[in-house]
Amino acid sequence: MSPLAISRRLKLLGTYDFQLYFPFMPQLTSSSGTRFLLTTFSWARPQVHGKLLKSRRTFPSPSVPFAARLLRCPFRVRSGGEGPGERRTSVASTSVVSFLLLFTFLLSPLASSANTQRYRLTWRADPATTMTIGFEQYHGSSARVVYGTEDHGRDANAYPLSANPARFVNHAGMRNVFVRLKGLTPATVYYFLVVDSDGTSRRMSFETPHDSPDRPLSIIAGGDSRNNRETAMAANRLVSKLKPHFVMFGGDMTNGDTPEEWQQWLDDWQATISSDGRLTPIVAARGNHERSNESIYEIFDVPNPKVYYSLDFAGGLLRTYTLNSLFPAGGDQADWLEQDLASCKTMWKFAQYHHSMRPHTVSKPERDELIYHWGTKFYRYGMNLVVESDVHTVKQTWPIRPSQEPGSSQGFIRDDLRGTVYVGEGCWGAPLRANNDNKPWTRASGRFNQFKWIWVDINQVQVRTVMIDRSSYVVQENNLETRFKSPPGMYYWDAANTGDVLRILRRTEVANSMARNPPLAAQSTPSIQAASAPAVLVRDGNGAVRVSYSMPAGGRPEILIVGAGNRLLWRGQLPVRGPGPYSDKVDLPELPRGTKMELVVKAGGKVVAKYELR
Numbered sequence: 001m002s003p004l005a006i007s008r009r010l011k012l013l014g015t016y017d018f019q020l021y022f023p024f025m026p027q028l029t030s031s032s033g034t035r036f037l038l039t040t041f042s043w044a045r046p047q048v049h050g051k052l053l054k055s056r057r058t059f060p061s062p063s064v065p066f067a068a069r070l071l072r073c074p075f076r077v078r079s080g081g082e083g084p085g086e087r088r089t090s091v092a093s094t095s096v097v098s099f100l101l102l103f104t105f106l107l108s109p110l111a112s113s114a115n116t117q118r119y120r121l122t123w124r125a126d127p128a129t130t131m132t133i134g135f136e137q138y139h140g141s142s143a144r145v146v147y148g149t150e151d152h153g154r155d156a157n158a159y160p161l162s163a164n165p166a167r168f169v170n171h172a173g174m175r176n177v178f179v180r181l182k183g184l185t186p187a188t189v190y191y192f193l194v195v196d197s198d199g200t201s202r203r204m205s206f207e208t209p210h211d212s213p214d215r216p217l218s219i220i221a222g223g224d225s226r227n228n229r230e231t232a233m234a235a236n237r238l239v240s241k242l243k244p245h246f247v248m249f250g251g252d253m254t255n256g257d258t259p260e261e262w263q264q265w266l267d268d269w270q271a272t273i274s275s276d277g278r279l280t281p282i283v284a285a286r287g288n289h290e291r292s293n294e295s296i297y298e299i300f301d302v303p304n305p306k307v308y309y310s311l312d313f314a315g316g317l318l319r320t321y322t323l324n325s326l327f328p329a330g331g332d333q334a335d336w337l338e339q340d341l342a343s344c345k346t347m348w349k350f351a352q353y354h355h356s357m358r359p360h361t362v363s364k365p366e367r368d369e370l371i372y373h374w375g376t377k378f379y380r381y382g383m384n385l386v387v388e389s390d391v392h393t394v395k396q397t398w399p400i401r402p403s404q405e406p407g408s409s410q411g412f413i414r415d416d417l418r419g420t421v422y423v424g425e426g427c428w429g430a431p432l433r434a435n436n437d438n439k440p441w442t443r444a445s446g447r448f449n450q451f452k453w454i455w456v457d458i459n460q461v462q463v464r465t466v467m468i469d470r471s472s473y474v475v476q477e478n479n480l481e482t483r484f485k486s487p488p489g490m491y492y493w494d495a496a497n498t499g500d501v502l503r504i505l506r507r508t509e510v511a512n513s514m515a516r517n518p519p520l521a522a523q524s525t526p527s528i529q530a531a532s533a534p535a536v537l538v539r540d541g542n543g544a545v546r547v548s549y550s551m552p553a554g555g556r557p558e559i560l561i562v563g564a565g566n567r568l569l570w571r572g573q574l575p576v577r578g579p580g581p582y583s584d585k586v587d588l589p590e591l592p593r594g595t596k597m598e599l600v601v602k603a604g605g606k607v608v609a610k611y612e613l614r
């Protein structure tokens with residue numbers, strides 16, 4: 001077997017946990033006289049563990065090819081077992097170990113693995129009942145998928161269902177194979193293997209989204225991984241932890257659209273696979289670094305070769321629109337968008353595309369044509385949320401609509417009742433740009449690696465901006481029951497005017513909210529945990545709190561701190577605000593701790609929010 005074939009076999013195992021046993025050679029002796037026993041060897045993404053005698057050493061390996069790591073891994077073993085004198089074994093002994101490991105790999109049952117890798121999930125039709133499984137087949141023949149709702153491990157014969165590929169396409173130096181599954185049951189976990197003439201893949205799984213509008217959805221949305229693989233891998237690992245129903249990816253996966261970069265990108269994408277083998281579907285858009293539509297169509301088998309398409313989720317809860325800003329925005333694409341939106345009956349509508357209409361950095365061109373062809377339709381048909389990319393900075397807007405009327409700026413004006421919220425702009429690893437072009441309708445902007453974690457339910461949408469770098473140490477994986485909880489170690493953007501959760505209420509709720517005038521914090525959804533703003537405000541170390549409230553009309557809100565016996569302890573004012581929801585950070589003076597106090601927000605002589613202050 002050629003070194004290349006060996007390397008490929010090893011790369012195939014990139015996310016596989018396994019054990020190797022050495023019945024024929026249970027004990028090795030290094031040239032230094034150190035004896036050690038290789039009892040198990042496991043590769044648990046992204047680390048290699050070697051157990052030597054009773055000690056154990058871990059070799060972090062985020063990006064070095066496995067074979068290369070084996071050949072140069074500096075085994076350090078303890079002389080005399082647990083003694084303090086640690087020394088490095090000779091190169092010769094390391095090479096012997098490396099050779100034995102490689103040799104044993106080829107003799108092990110894993111040598112019968114299928115010749116497939118770079119797995120990905122996409123949709124071409126109803127996500128609740130279909131799934132496209134894509135992969136590269138680099139050798140062998142007769143690839144197919146066996147699957148079922150029970151986990152039979154790698155026993156291919158035990159799976160009751162089988163499907164053959166619907167499409168083969170050579171692209172980016174890979175033979176891409178797509179198996180399109182149909183007739184699936186919603187809200188069901190399917191276990192599957194990719195089987196070919198030489199063996200079977202590892203056991204993987206996917207989940208069909210539910211089809212119930214009264215149950216929430218979890219979505220990750222971002223874009224622009226480009227050339228910073230370390231950040232992209234950190235984001236990919238967070239996908240594996242959070243287990244969203246799917247990922248919306250706004251293009252610019254690679255920098256140069258070369259075969260090598262795409263192969264690396266798909267290798268890195270395997271980090272989105274959870275430890276239990278679960279893959280997360282990707283809904284892909286095209287960016288300007290994809291030189292043609294084929295880059296997306298041939299790798300993700302999206303429903304339309306022109307890379308604009310829509311998908312329905314959760315039985316009428318959500319429809320997503322993926323648009324192609326590298327294709328004429330008007331003409332056929334605009335006609336299709338108008339017709340689709342006009343017939344759309346879902347409760348929520350989201351859109352994604354690559355180029356930001358109004359970039360929040362000065363070095364990027366304005367995209368007036370996107371406002372004209374798309375932004376106007378978003379407003380006309382009630383688009384709720386738009387995820388943009390390309391700029392490599394961070395922004396979120398107030399609800400806005402296209403306008404040239406007095407008070408508008410750069411073609412938009414704030415409209416809390418019927419406007420669309422725009423978020424973005426990239427940052428899944430691409431070089432960051434300055435957020436130096438805010439607008440009057442900008443809610444907040446920033447500059448850091450991020451993606452959006454979006455929860456959708458029947459009453460509201462919650463958008464959290466995940467700070468990738470700070471959250472890269474998250475260890476705990478959500479399960480399907482805890483997917484609406486934040487694992488320990490997650491960091492969210494505490495954005496101006498927002499806090500860490502940007503909420504979008506149903507439009508009827510917005511109207512009612514503004515009529516009834518309750519604080520925004522009261523609009524939480526019980527089914528989603530950690531969602532509601534607290535009824536209790538706890539001062540941080542600097543004595544500051546973040547206060548959410550809703551203005552019924554324009555005016556200057558007032559903050560009152562009231563102690564026991566309704567004694568006024570402090571009074572302050574916030575800047576003048578227009579109608580709508582707000583979330584402001586308020587620096588409080590030194591106040592006694594441990595005594596019961598209330599924080600009251602008043603506007604126009606009325607109480608618009610009230611909290612217990614601690």
Ligand SMILES: [Fe+2]
Pocket residue numbers: 252287288289354389390391
């Ligand atoms: Fe771009």
